[in-house]
């Protein structure tokens with residue numbers, strides 16, 4: 001994987017592929033398509049299959065504070081490590097070299113997990129160095145974006161080493177990955193740049209927490225989540241993320257998200273407060289981890305009504321319902337579209353108004369005709 005302008009991680013082909021290898025990539029790559037099997041689980045049209053859904057937070061106040069929302073995801077990881085279910089976590093953390101970028105790390109202790117807590121709104125490739133782990137004697141939990149987990153789950157169906165080495169796959173809701181240029185644009189808006197910056201947090205240290213650059217001269221500059229994500233980073237998300245049918249980690253055992261508080265009109269508030277995560281167990285394995293982490297006192301959970309998710313996650317809701325219209329626009333432009341099965345894209349589109357579907361369809365056509373698709 002290598003960084004390509006304007007700052008996305010892309011695979012570089014280094015040798016020719018056999019037909020078999022090519023066909024295998026076509027089956028596994030979530031960029032090309034994704035299949036979801038409800039397999040007896042409750043299967044919500046908008047939010048996918050699940051076994052249990054709750055809200056909660058890490059009982060360790062330090063972890064809750066450093067994490068993105070309530071630190072539930074990190075608390076589940078700490079539980080998996082401390083209960084001996086896994087030896088290490090494959091996850092993403094800040095790059096020590098390029099402050100706005102990411103690296104894949106192997107966490108073996110609670111302190112390692114806390115150091116990697118917090119969302120990093122920049123490209124990551126946590127599957128890139130998977131091969132050596134599959135031949136080691138260690139057992140891992142994997143944390144990745146929904147697309148990373150979809151790829152790993154699809155690969156697991158063909159490679160039995162994955163199930164044996166990586167018994168737990170965790171993810172989070174994902175609105176799309178901004179390019180590294182997005183992170184650099186946040187630095188510019190803060191009046192600094194990569195060279196002058198020692199380290200950079202996209203959020204965390206509070207909920208949602210401020211995007212914070214710690215400069216080499218010892219000073220700090222920051223902006224709110226609304227300013228960083230809402231006015232800069234979200235504009236740097238790539239097209240593929242805008243036609244993603246799975247921003248909510250449907251292939252994962254467990255997914256976490258922001259359980260935003262809402263105003264009287266049901267719109268999420270981004271005012272600083274103590275973090276709360278949504279915790280959704282999608283498999284029985286995930287539901288068992290959730291229960292065990294609660295019993296072990298790592299996480300505190302409360303009931304949650306899935307109907308409330310629509311107002312908490314308006315971005316995810318809008319993209320799910322607009323997907324069919326966007327795909328239809330791309331198809332008309334003669335562009336390839338992903339193959340989606342079991343993701344209810346027709347049913348989701350029926351929950352959108354005709355006007356919104358039309359706007360998304362025309363919007364995609366306009367992007368194509370004005371050369372803004374690439």
Ligand SMILES: Cc1cc2nc3c(=O)[nH]c(=O)nc-3n(C[C@H](O)[C@H](O)[C@H](O)COP(=O)(O)OP(=O)(O)OC[C@H]3O[C@@H](n4cnc5c(N)ncnc54)[C@H](O)[C@@H]3O)c2cc1C
Nearest residue numbers: 067068069071072073074092118119120124174175257258
């Ligand atoms: C690109 C992106 C888009 C997101 N979009 C949404 C959204 O639309 N709605 C929503 O509710 N939440 C979204 N989130 C997730 C959200 O910010 C929190 O991760 C989630 O609320 C869980 O919080 P937590 O405190 O339980 O997680 P934490 O305890 O803070 O754990 C976060 C975990 O995510 C991993 N991680 C961080 N950045 C990356 C990355 N770039 N790639 C792979 N792994 C990473 C860390 O290694 C860590 O294990 C997004 C996150 C990212 C990175």
